[in-house]
Each structure stands twice: as structure tokens, then as C-alpha cells.
Amino acid sequence: MSAQIPIASFKPYRGEKARLARAYDYLILVLALFLFIGSFHLHFALTVGDWDFWVDWKDRQWWPLVTPLMGITFPAAVQAVLWDKFRLPLGATLCVAALLIGTWVTRVFAYHYWNYFPVNMVLPATMLPGALVLDGILMLSNSLTMTAIAGGSAFALLFYPSNWPIFALFHQPVEYANAQLTLADLFGFQYIRTGMPEYLRIIERGTLRTYGQYAAPLAAFCSALLCTLMYALWWYIGKWFATTRYLNKI
Amino acid sequence: MKIKITNWVCTLALIIMGLGGPVQTALAHGEKALEPFIRMRTIQWYDVAWSKQQFNVNEEVAVSGRFHVAEDWPVSVPKPEATFLNVSTPGPVLIRTERWLNGKPWVNSTALEPGGDYEFKIVLKGRLPGRYHIHPFFNLKDAGQVMGPGAWLDIAGNADDFSNDVRTLNGEIVDMESVGLLNGIGWHLFWGVLATAWLLWWVRRPLFISRYRMLQAGMEEELITAQDRLIAKVMLVAVPVAVLAINAVTINRYPNAIPLQAALDRILPLSAQVNAGQVDAEAVKAEYVVAKRAMIFTVRINNRSDKPVQVGEFNTANASFINPELPAANPQASATTAVLKLDDNTPVRPGEERIVTVTAQDALWETEKLDGLINDADSRVGGLLFLYESEGGERYISSVSAAVIPKF
Numbered sequence: 001m002s003a004q005i006p007i008a009s010f011k012p013y014r015g016e017k018a019r020l021a022r023a024y025d026y027l028i029l030v031l032a033l034f035l036f037i038g039s040f041h042l043h044f045a046l047t048v049g050d051w052d053f054w055v056d057w058k059d060r061q062w063w064p065l066v067t068p069l070m071g072i073t074f075p076a077a078v079q080a081v082l083w084d085k086f087r088l089p090l091g092a093t094l095c096v097a098a099l100l101i102g103t104w105v106t107r108v109f110a111y112h113y114w115n116y117f118p119v120n121m122v123l124p125a126t127m128l129p130g131a132l133v134l135d136g137i138l139m140l141s142n143s144l145t146m147t148a149i150a151g152g153s154a155f156a157l158l159f160y161p162s163n164w165p166i167f168a169l170f171h172q173p174v175e176y177a178n179a180q181l182t183l184a185d186l187f188g189f190q191y192i193r194t195g196m197p198e199y200l201r202i203i204e205r206g207t208l209r210t211y212g213q214y215a216a217p218l219a220a221f222c223s224a225l226l227c228t229l230m231y232a233l234w235w236y237i238g239k240w241f242a243t244t245r246y247l248n249k250i
Numbered sequence: 251m252k253i254k255i256t257n258w259v260c261t262l263a264l265i266i267m268g269l270g271g272p273v274q275t276a277l278a279h280g281e282k283a284l285e286p287f288i289r290m291r292t293i294q295w296y297d298v299a300w301s302k303q304q305f306n307v308n309e310e311v312a313v314s315g316r317f318h319v320a321e322d323w324p325v326s327v328p329k330p331e332a333t334f335l336n337v338s339t340p341g342p343v344l345i346r347t348e349r350w351l352n353g354k355p356w357v358n359s360t361a362l363e364p365g366g367d368y369e370f371k372i373v374l375k376g377r378l379p380g381r382y383h384i385h386p387f388f389n390l391k392d393a394g395q396v397m398g399p400g401a402w403l404d405i406a407g408n409a410d411d412f413s414n415d416v417r418t419l420n421g422e423i424v425d426m427e428s429v430g431l432l433n434g435i436g437w438h439l440f441w442g443v444l445a446t447a448w449l450l451w452w453v454r455r456p457l458f459i460s461r462y463r464m465l466q467a468g469m470e471e472e473l474i475t476a477q478d479r480l481i482a483k484v485m486l487v488a489v490p491v492a493v494l495a496i497n498a499v500t501i502n503r504y505p506n507a508i509p510l511q512a513a514l515d516r517i518l519p520l521s522a523q524v525n526a527g528q529v530d531a532e533a534v535k536a537e538y539v540v541a542k543r544a545m546i547f548t549v550r551i552n553n554r555s556d557k558p559v560q561v562g563e564f565n566t567a568n569a570s571f572i573n574p575e576l577p578a579a580n581p582q583a584s585a586t587t588a589v590l591k592l593d594d595n596t597p598v599r600p601g602e603e604r605i606v607t608v609t610a611q612d613a614l615w616e617t618e619k620l621d622g623l624i625n626d627a628d629s630r631v632g633g634l635l636f637l638y639e640s641e642g643g644e645r646y647i648s649s650v651s652a653a654v655i656p657k658f
Contacts, residue, residue, distance in 0.1 A: 002425040010467040013460060025457040050506055059510045086461040087473040089482070090452050091443050100438065116341035116378055128441035129489050136482040136489075139474060158490060161497035162441070166434045168500045171507035171556040173419040177348065177355035183429065185418060185511050187348075189357045190426065197334030197389035199359035204512045215509075247462050
């Protein structure tokens with residue numbers, strides 16, 4: 001740790017020093033953006049994977065459970081660094097925005113232009129509303145416990161309702177092959193995925209529907225509980241792996 | 251130094267030339283990668299045919315055929331409790347508009363019964379012009395992909411002409427190529443703009459070094475201003491309220507939205523087509539002569555029909571061995587063919603039981619990567635033996651299998 005600078009003797013940077021410090025800001029911001037686009041996107045693809053890739057995987061049970069749970073990881077870790085060391089309440093929003101940039105690039109170029117899937121079949125979900133709330137709660141509470149409980153819960157609970165406006169229309173019923181399907185299911189049937197047989201879809205499996213068929217809210221509350229724990233875990237992971245020793249030498 | 255630069259320039263030029271040079275398209279898609287015993291003793295395809303192989307964008311083509319689910323299902327392969335009849339394509343260059351199994355339309359996965367006989371039909375619609383090698387195949391849960399015979403399809407026309415309109419149960423007609431796209435982009439932009447505003451609010455002022463120094467100096471109060479707090483409070487109220495309000499509007503807009511559908515279809519097999527009883531063929535022994543690339547079967551044939559019969563074909567893993575002395579046995583258009591020889595080609599008379607030696611000798615065992623059988627833990631060969639009436643040409647099919655003894 002560097003020595004504390006007494007307030008009385010603190011002098012803000014001016015002139016060339018201030019200009020260099022600003023240049024350093026932009027350098028770090030650009031690097032961080034690319035780092036999070038790559039790393040968070042990879043993490044998300046490996047953990048949430050098909051639930052985020054395909055419109056016919058976005059079900060009421062697993063999608064709202066898995067996505068926020070895996071999506072709160074990097075935001076928590078980055079918040080731990082940016083808030084603890086710099087009092088910057090933008091870690092969650094920055095991470096999720098970076099994730100979405102990476103996701104959109106992949107969906108358009110890899111899934112659409114390279115593999116010919118229509119973009120609407122591979123629309124990504126958004127976690128930005130939850131990320132904004134997570135940043136806001138951290139800033140106002142300045143508390144890990146409060147952010148984990150209130151912010152983590154809000155991050156999970158806001159996920160499904162904030163995405164329903166994007167995906168509800170894919171849940172319109174269609175009569176097809178003497179069966180009732182959603183438009184989303186029809187995408188899965190019509191647009192051929194050789195490595196993705198229907199039985200691999202992990203959707204609507206479990207016992208949550210036994211609670212009066214209200215699967216999505218239950219999955220969201222289950223996710224909220226787990227997100228509070230996941231948030232705390234990844235906060236400490238962020239703290240353990242981050243260092244400001246190079247700043248101390250400036 | 252000059253030499254180093256020259257080396258670098260030459261290397262760079264080679265890379266650029268390599269990237270710009272002609273690139274051979276990969277034509278195979280792993281159809282021979284699965285272990286031979288799985289390809290030979292799980293899904294046994296036959297009579298597979300395409301309605302046409304040259305067509306335009308928006309035109310439909312059908313592939314139909316039959317398959318037998320082998321009785322001698324390998325012990326190491328999970329039973330076919332969940333399977334999916336699929337089509338190997340390089341992405342959705344065609345879309346699947348219909349799929350039928352035993353005369354029933356079918357969209358989900360299904361369980362198959364070992365020993366069962368099935369006939370299928372898949373209707374595809376051209377989407378992207380090009381020349382593609384396509385197979386019908388079965389995804390077997392926890393086992394892999396068992397390919398049916400492949401064919402080259404030529405799709406002509408313009409990709410922009412493709413349309414895929416679907417009528418929902420609400421009566422609305424939607425274009426699957428674009429439905430929901432602008433709506434999705436719109437919501438992503440909406441939240442993206444808010445997030446960008448929040449990020450810019452902070453990024454516009456000095457960030458890392460300055461804030462770090464101020465924090466170290468205990469000037470925390472100056473880093474988060476009253477205005478920042480006000481904005482955060484507004485955001486904490488506005489974002490959840492907006493989410494819930496928009497969600498409520500959406501629920502009202504789509505009152506008939508239903509959850510994703512997931513089911514395992516149960517489709518019963520046809521009445522027996524293979525091992526149907528009148529003419530039985532049983533493999534007593536099988537030897538594979540490595541040097542000659544020849545599989546030699548000893549087969550016991552029991553003809554309980556009232557007509558003489560002859561062995562016409564042995565088909566395994568899409569490789570067809572045809573008896574050239576039997577005109578009734580025609581190779582399937584999409585199968586890879588070779589010659590089948592018998593030690594006694596005279597017809598098996600009605601009521602007669604005869605043991606014959608059948609030799610399937612060809613490089614096909616190697617080129618189709620079936621000779622690897624002798625290195626498998628479950629080194630049993632399996633396939634369909636087709637017998638034909640000497641007069642009239644009626645066909646009897648037996649699914650045969652036997653342990654393979656290699657002759658090195």
C-alpha cells in the first residue's frame with residue numbers, strides 16, 4: 001500500500017501532468033473495453049452458452065436462472081476494483097455493455113454472415129437494466145453486503161421482465177405439423193442446426209412448474225438468491241486478482 | 251538488418267498470397283468418424299432417395315427412405331430413448347419445412363425401438379444458392395450422429411428471393427427471416443443509450459490516477475457529488491419502473507404467448523419389414539481378411555416362402571455390395587457400391603435351409619473407414635442382407651450381425 005497523502009498537502013495535477021493522466025485514462029478505458037469484450041464474452045459463451053445463443057432456448061426456467069447468475073460474475077469483480085480503488089460506480093454497466101458489443105459482433109458476423117442463421121433467431125438478451133441498478137446501489141450504499149443482497153437480487157429479478165419485450169413475440173403460438181409450437185420452437189425446427197438436435201435443449205425441465213405454473217418468477221427469485229452469493233464470491237475474486245501497485249509508482 | 255527485413259517482407263508476402271490463393275472447400279463432415287460398429291449396428295438405412303437434386307431458392311425437395319433399428323444394438327451405446335432425425339447442412343442453406351415418420355408429421359425428438367422399422371420423409375426448401383453435400387442422419391443422444399447416404403444438391407437462384415411466411419394462431423402472418431428483429435434492436439438501443447449516458451457521465455471527468463490519488467488522500471466526498479447521488483437515485487427508481495411498465499405493456503400486447511414447447515414424441519414402428527419371417531438369414535460367422543479387404547460371412551438362409559430366393563445385396567453403413575448375377579438387385583442411387591460374391595449362387599428353394607459363404611471384397615472397407623472394426627472393443631459387423639425372389643423380384647430383408655474374426 002502506498003502512504004496516505006494528507007488532504008492538506010494534496011495538489012491536483014495540472015498542465016502536462018493532467019494531460020498525461022487523462023491520456024492514461026483513455027488508454028486504460030480502451031484496453032479495458034477490449035479485455036472485457038473478449039473475456040466476459042468468452043466466459044458468457046462457455047457458461048450461459050445456448051441459452052443466450054438461440055431464441056428457442058430462452059425458456060421460463062433455466063434461462064432466467066442461469067443467465068443472471070453467470071452474468072453477475074464479471075460485473076461484481078470489476079466493481080470491486082473500480083469502486084474500491086477509484087470510487088467509480090460503472091463496473092457493472094461497463095462489463096455488460098462490453099459483453100453486448102462482443103455478443104452483437106458475434107451474432108452478426110459469426111452466426112449470420114458465416115453460418116447463415118437469421119439474426120432474429122440469435123438475438124442476445126440484455127442485462128443492462130440490472131447492471132445500471134447494480135452500479136446505482138453500490139454507489140449509494142457503499143456497501144458490499146447491501147449491493148450483494150439488494151443489487152444482486154435486482155440484477156436477477158429485472159432480467160426476465162426487461163427481456164420479455166424483446167422475446168414475447170417469439171412466444172406466439174403456431175399450428176405446425178399437427179402440434180402447437182411457439183415461433184421460437186419453429187425457428188429450431190426449420191433452421192437446421194446439425195449439432196443441435198432438439199433433445200439437447202435444456203428447457204422446461206424441472207419441478208418449478210408445480211407451483212401453480214408460475215415458473216418464471218420462481219426461477220427469477222431462485223436466481224436472485226444465488227446472485228447474492230455469486231456477487232460476493234466474484235467481488236472477492238476481483239479484489240484478489242487486482243492490484244494498484246503500478247499506480248503507486250506514478 | 252537488411253536480410254532480416256527481406257525475410258520479414260517475404261514471409262508477409264507468402265502469408266498474403268496464401269490467404270488470397272484458391273482454397274479448397276471442405277467436403278466431408280465427419281460422416282466416417284464415428285466408430286464402425288455404431289455406424290453398422292444402430293440405424294440401418296435403405297431405400298433413401300431424393301426427389302430432385304437441382305432446384306431453385308424457394309423450391310422444395312424431399313428426401314425419403316427407410317431405416318431399421320438394429321436388434322444387435324451395441325452394448326456400449328445408450329439405447330435410442332431420444333433421437334432426432336436431422337439433415338447435415340453447412341448451416342441453414344435449406345430450411346426444413348416438413349418431417350414425417352411412419353406417415354406422421356413430427357417436430358420433436360422421438361424414442362426408437364431396437365428391431366423396429368421406420369420410413370421417413372423430410373421436405374426441405376432452398377434458401378441459399380450453392381452446391382452442397384447433404385445427408386439425412388440421426389442424432390442419437392449420448393452416442394453421436396449416424397449418417398444416411400449423402401447426395402449433392404444444387405440450389406440456383408437468388409438468396410434475396412427467399413421468403414418464409416408463417417401464420418400464427420392469432421391469424422398474423424410473419425416473415426421468419428425478419429420477425430422481431432427491429433423490435434429487438436430497438437430495445438437493445440434503448441438500454442444501450444441509457445448505459446452509454448451513465449458511462450459518459452463518469453468518463454467525462456478525470457478517472458484512474460486522479461481519483462486514486464484523491465481517494466488515497468481521503469477526499470472521497472469530492473469523488474461522488476450530490477448531483478451524482480441524485481442521478482443514481484433517479485436511476486434506481488426509473489429503471490425498475492420502466493422495466494415493469496414495459497413488461498406489463500408487452501404482456502397485454504401478447505396475451506396468447508405460450509411457453510416454449512418440449513416433448514418427446516412416441517411413434518410406433520411399422521409392421522415388420524426387416525426380419526419379417528418368411529425368409530430368414532442369420533450370420534453364423536464373419537471373418538475379415540485384412541490383406542484382401544474382404545469380409546467373408548457364413549450365412550444360414552432359411553426359405554419358408556413358396557418361391558426360390560437369392561442373395562442380392564449386403565448393405566452396411568451406406569456401403570452397398572451387390573450381387574451382379576441377380577438383375578433384381580439394383581444399387582441404391584445414393585449408396586457407395588461394390589461387388590458381392592457367393593460360393594453358391596443358385597436359388598434357395600422353398601422350404602430349403604442352406605449355408606452359404608458371402609464375400610464382400612472391396613477397398614470400400616478401407617475408404618469408408620469400416621475396417622477399423624477390428625480395433626473396436628465391440629468388433630461385431632452388422633448390416634442388412636437383401637434377398638430377392640428369383641422370379642418376380644419380391645424383396646426380403648434380414649438384419650444380420652456377427653463377431654468379426656480378423657485374418658492378418
